Amino acid sequence: MTVRGVRWWSLIGCLTLEWLALSLWVGGLAVMIGGVIPAVFNTFGGQDVGGVFLTKAFENYQRFLLGAAATLCVGLMYRWWIGEAVATVGWGEAMIVAVMVASVGVIVLVLHPQAVSLQEQAFAAQGEEAKKAAFEALFRVLAPIRVLYAGTLVLGVALMGIKVRASLLSAGGSR
16 A cells, blocks of 8 residues: 555554654653642642642653653554655664653652652651651652653653654655
């Protein structure tokens, strides 16, 4: 079947879903970092209430990330499988998606559960010294989470650039 038949429409659907997933990933993270976090800490009465709220907000955001990661992976594999020139998958694109998905896997499966546990310990700690030590342990786990989220944000924007470039090239643009 030619690229203008069923494959053409399946490519449109595939790329649309990939762009939607990437938009949710990058846009959602930008909103969380630039809007939700400052609003929470400037509105809520303290670190405890704000921290619990943000934990729940990021747990919900992570569900979107897992769906976006699955969508990007399936879309990438589909485009590779059909092998059409207008939807080629480059190594750069594949590597960026792999690093983004691996980063989210580390956050969701390893670091976030540790952070939740440490947050609960910090809130339950009695005495100033115990509370301080518990929060320091929590912040040590939150630091790599921030780095991984920031990294996926940068990689997501880079992936958008790769996709835009590929679209322009397939439309006949020059390098």
